[in-house]
Amino acid sequence: xxxxxxxxxxxxxxxxxxxxxxxxxxxxxxxxxxxxxxxxxxxxxxxxxxxxxxxxxxxxxxxxxxxxxxxxxxxxxxxxxxxxxxxxxxxxxxxxxxxxxxxxxxxxxxxxxxxxxxxxxxxxxxxxxxxxxxxxxxxxxxxxxxxxxxxxxxxxxxxxxxxxxxxxxxxxxxxxxxxxxxxxxxxxxxxxxxxxxxxxxxxxxxxxxxxxxxxxxxxxxxxxxxxxxxxxxxxxxxxxxxxxxxxxxxxxxxxxxxxxxxxxxxxxxxx
Amino acid sequence: xxxxxxxxxxxxxxxxxxxxxxxxxxxxxxxxxxxxxxxxxxxxxxxxxxxxxxxxxxxxxxxxxxxxxxxxxxxxxxxxxxxxxxxxxxxxxxxxxxxxxxxxxxxxxxxxxxxxxxxxxxxxxxxxxxxxxxxxxxxxxxxxxxxxxxxxxxxxxxxxxxxxxxxxxxxxxxxxxxxxxxxxxxxxxxxxxxxxxxxxxxxxxxxxxxxxxxxxxxxxxxxxxxxxxxxxxxxxxxxxxxxxxxxxxxxxxxxxxxxxxxxxxxxxxxxxxxxxxxxxxx
Numbered sequence: 001x002x003x004x005x006x007x008x009x010x011x012x013x014x015x016x017x018x019x020x021x022x023x024x025x026x027x028x029x030x031x032x033x034x035x036x037x038x039x040x041x042x043x044x045x046x047x048x049x050x051x052x053x054x055x056x057x058x059x060x061x062x063x064x065x066x067x068x069x070x071x072x073x074x075x076x077x078x079x080x081x082x083x084x085x086x087x088x089x090x091x092x093x094x095x096x097x098x099x100x101x102x103x104x105x106x107x108x109x110x111x112x113x114x115x116x117x118x119x120x121x122x123x124x125x126x127x128x129x130x131x132x133x134x135x136x137x138x139x140x141x142x143x144x145x146x147x148x149x150x151x152x153x154x155x156x157x158x159x160x161x162x163x164x165x166x167x168x169x170x171x172x173x174x175x176x177x178x179x180x181x182x183x184x185x186x187x188x189x190x191x192x193x194x195x196x197x198x199x200x201x202x203x204x205x206x207x208x209x210x211x212x213x214x215x216x217x218x219x220x221x222x223x224x225x226x227x228x229x230x231x232x233x234x235x236x237x238x239x240x241x242x243x244x245x246x247x248x249x250x251x252x253x254x255x256x257x258x259x260x261x262x263x264x265x266x267x268x269x270x271x
Numbered sequence: 272x273x274x275x276x277x278x279x280x281x282x283x284x285x286x287x288x289x290x291x292x293x294x295x296x297x298x299x300x301x302x303x304x305x306x307x308x309x310x311x312x313x314x315x316x317x318x319x320x321x322x323x324x325x326x327x328x329x330x331x332x333x334x335x336x337x338x339x340x341x342x343x344x345x346x347x348x349x350x351x352x353x354x355x356x357x358x359x360x361x362x363x364x365x366x367x368x369x370x371x372x373x374x375x376x377x378x379x380x381x382x383x384x385x386x387x388x389x390x391x392x393x394x395x396x397x398x399x400x401x402x403x404x405x406x407x408x409x410x411x412x413x414x415x416x417x418x419x420x421x422x423x424x425x426x427x428x429x430x431x432x433x434x435x436x437x438x439x440x441x442x443x444x445x446x447x448x449x450x451x452x453x454x455x456x457x458x459x460x461x462x463x464x465x466x467x468x469x470x471x472x473x474x475x476x477x478x479x480x481x482x483x484x485x486x487x488x489x490x491x492x493x494x495x496x497x498x499x500x501x502x503x504x505x506x507x508x509x510x511x512x513x514x515x516x517x518x519x520x521x522x523x524x525x526x527x528x529x530x531x532x533x534x535x536x537x538x539x540x541x542x543x544x545x546x547x548x549x550x551x552x553x
Contacts, residue, residue: 004372008390011427015405016397022408065310072306075299081307091529092314097491098503099525102510102518103317106324113320144317147310205398208491212507222400229404229496242408245401256396 066150440475
């Protein structure tokens with residue numbers, strides 16, 4: 001136990017403490033709030049806003065798509081399909097970074113395959129204002145790992161939706177809509193919200209995909225940290241990166257607390 | 272993380288009970304086909320595009336030149352071997368640290384399991400970019416000058432997956448009886464761990480190994496910010512020279528990882544099936 005405690009303290013505790021400590025230090029080593037003030041204004045604030053919007057888009061949209069997909073599979077009778085989707089989701093949910101970037105450039109880049117197919121029917125998306133190397137391009141690419149993640153998270157909850165409940169509801173005269181309104185949705189809601197919160201965290205923290213796809217040109221909080229670490233900083237603002245890191249901690253801590261609350265509610269139906 | 276999850280999910284998926292005599296709803300079937308078709312297209316087209324791009328030359332004709340060129344590209348073998356060395360060191364450190372710890376906690380301090388659960392989930396919650404920010408600031412200079420600083424951090428990153436798979440493996444065996452039997456037969460602790468516990472954890476160790484390797488070989492964020500040209504960093508940088516070759520390396524490494532995972536998992540399945548049969552016969 002001792003080696004593990006020491007290791008995780010040095011590898012996790014010390015770096016976290018360092019980030020928090022230097023967020024409140026000036027370059028001269030004096031305590032200051034100026035880093036925090038910088039981060040809550042101007043371009044750094046914009047980075048947080050964009051990151052939060054991106055995380056919201058890439059949690060709500062894939063959340064709904066993943067739910068529909070998981071439901072389509074859970075109600076199917078084919079065990080092969082179920083096994084295939086479970087395995088594929090496991091692999092795809094871990095996708096990201098450089099491989100994903102290259103695959104999407106080959107698909108929807110200006111000379112990509114899908115772009116070529118679509119321009120053959122005069123629907124080249126680039127002519128309609130689409131740009132893969134932009135904020136919405138990043139959001140589209142994030143779907144690729146967020147949807148499978150949602151499928152993985154939500155499938156056990158769908159399994160907990162017992163057919164007998166539906167039969168009971170129908171026996172008491174409920175329509176399909178009535179069943180979903182009074183049984184299905186209330187039972188699933190905490191699990192769906194929990195899944196979306198997880199997706200929010202993963203979309204908010206992701207760095208490699210956005211960085212490699214846009215070469216660091218989108219204004220997102222993780223990209224700003226990367227750029228600061230690479231030495232693109234103004235004199236007298238050397239410690240501002242730590243304040244951005246602290247800000248990310250705060251957002252993720254709130255997300256995880258909410259997740260814990262929702263999770264407790266969801267587990268009620270998962271026995 | 273994922274390779275752990277599928278088994279659980281698979282069970283949940285397959286175990287969904289069939290509603291006896293439920294009306295077959297044709298509308299539902301059409302709807303399901305449409306959903307699956309769209310999802311299939313979204314997930315398969317990029318894979319196809321990546322493969323296609325890897326086997327194409329600049330003129331757009333099918334060609335193997337990119338794949339053949341990989342080993343001789345400048346910087347490739349250095350990056351490849353750096354990634355391999357990091358993977359081996361990370362794996363060794365992870366196993367030496369995590370196996371005795373989880374065995375010890377299971378055996379002697381079961382009350383600490385919740386704490387361990389919490390500590391080992393932290394690396395998922397803390398963004399890698401923030402962790403490396405703190406690491407680069409806090410690490411002493413001599414360590415920052417070495418690529419193996421990355422291995423030390425990757426051990427932290429792999430903890431959630433490794434601990435979870437070891438924890439599941441340890442919960443599935445009667446650890447206490449095994450250890451007591453070994454001890455009463457005169458085995459010392461090291462002997463017990465190596466010759467009794469480890470063989471019984473084979474499949475947990477395998478999945479921990481696979482997850483750690485996949486993690487190290489694909490990690491970009493920390494390696495690029497620590498300024499070491501590991502394989503993913505090299506792939507990213509080389510796209511400016513030849514995007515076909517870069518994409519080819521990325522697809523080959525992807526397929527290689529999948530093959531490795533499939534191989535190890537299927538080896539393990541057939542192995543455990545054989546063991547089970549043997550136990551049944553005896």
